[in-house]
Amino acid sequence: MTVAVNCNARIIGGIPRFGDLDNYSGSFGFQWNKFDRTQLHRHSSEMFWHLTGWTPAELVGIDLLEAGAGAGRLSRVILQETEANLYALDYSSAVEANMRSNGSIAPERFHLCQASIYDMPYPDESFDKVLCRGVLQHTPDFAQSVRALVSKAKHGGQIVVDFYEIRGWWTKVNAKYMLRPFTRRMSNDRLLGLIDRNLDWMMAVHDTLVKTPLRHLTRFLPLVDIAGTFPPDLTPAERREWALLDTFDMFSPEFDNPQRTRSVVRMFEQAGCEVTFSAPGIVRAFRR
Structure with a gap:
């Protein structure tokens, strides 16, 4: 299946760009273009499978959204170790680092764009699975970001996120x-x-x-x-x-908003999800 993408984009460097390119995520574009291959490390595969709890068999042929892909360390794992159709986005110019590193791995399954988590260029209810790692605490409104992710998942689709956790005072x-x-x-x-x-x-x-x-x-x-x-x-x-x-x-980031895990669980429940797993700084949920 192919997810429809909003065509109202500028194409720069072969990458569709949506919205204001001069935004709060500028430091991430700076760091990931300077350190574009630093974390393309063997450890990334273990991290991906541990975070998501997924198996390669359940990702065959599905549409997977990676919101906040950065330089593409997990994009690389998805493209190399699964058969999912990957729709990766980032609000920063880190998309350029991702394309340099991963654009030739499986171009028929790799769809990359620069866009805000609040204005993703995909219809609602488009994705079988949604992944957001290392991003939510760096957005202006954590709860709104959760709702944006949930809106892009199909009913019955799964959302997996991690975040900086508040453990105490x-x-x-x-x-x-x-x-x-x-x-x-x-x-x-x-x-x-x-x-x-x-x-x-x-x-x-x-x-x-x-x-x-x-x-x-x-x-x-x-x-x-x-x-x-x-x-x-x-x-x-x-x-x-x-x-x-x-x-x-x-x-360097403009925003850094850690959260209590129970608060993030509540955000997902209020957004219409059933939370099936939570651990310090991790939530997995299905959209009802």
């Missing part, structure tokens, strides 16, 4: 949320350069702290949680590059 007591009011106003080049110049000593302090009873103090380093989030098999060069990318990703 301490969630925002760290360097990230203390410094973001300043860093998100810096130019992308200036912020990336500042992180790069200080990265090595911060990583050294991080690696020392995680070996001691003072491990919890790493939250006050202006550095991504390396020990808690990185695959264990990265080379030293990969580890540094991931740390540079992910630390920039912490401090």
Whole structure:
């Protein structure tokens, strides 16, 4: 099946572009075009299957929406390891990185565009499955974003999302949320350069702290949680590059709105879904 796509688009670099291209997601376009292949990693396959709970057999020939595809690390898994028709979009110029990396893998099944989650160029009730990873907390209105995703799923279709979770009052007591009011106003080049110049000593302090009873103090380093989030098999060069990318990703977005998992479950239920699975920062639901 082919999903109908709104034809009112500009075509730039072979990619349909909808809406205002100068928008709140600019830092993501910057980072993913600079680090376009950094996270095209063997770990991405494991992440995809673990997050979704899907199997290759249930994706054969279906229409799958990936909202907020970024540089395409999960687009790549879908195209290489499934037979789904993939409709991937991102609001940033990261679509260019995705096309460079994945455009030739299965072009007959890959449909990529640049568009807002609030104005996706597909009819409602178009998709068998909807995936949104690493996106919702970076949109202006979390609940509205959930409703937008649900609207594109068929009745009986499944939606899978992840998000930054609020675990308690301490969630925002760290360097990230203390410094973001300043860093998100810096130019992308200036912020990336500042992180790069200080990265090595911060990583050294991080690696020392995680070996001691003072491990919890790493939250006050202006550095991504390396020990808690990185695959264990990265080379030293990969580890540094991931740390540079992910630390920039912490401090640069316009919006960063973590949520309690129970609140996100309620959003899906209010949008007309049956939630079948929830875990810290993950919700899977079917549209009724």
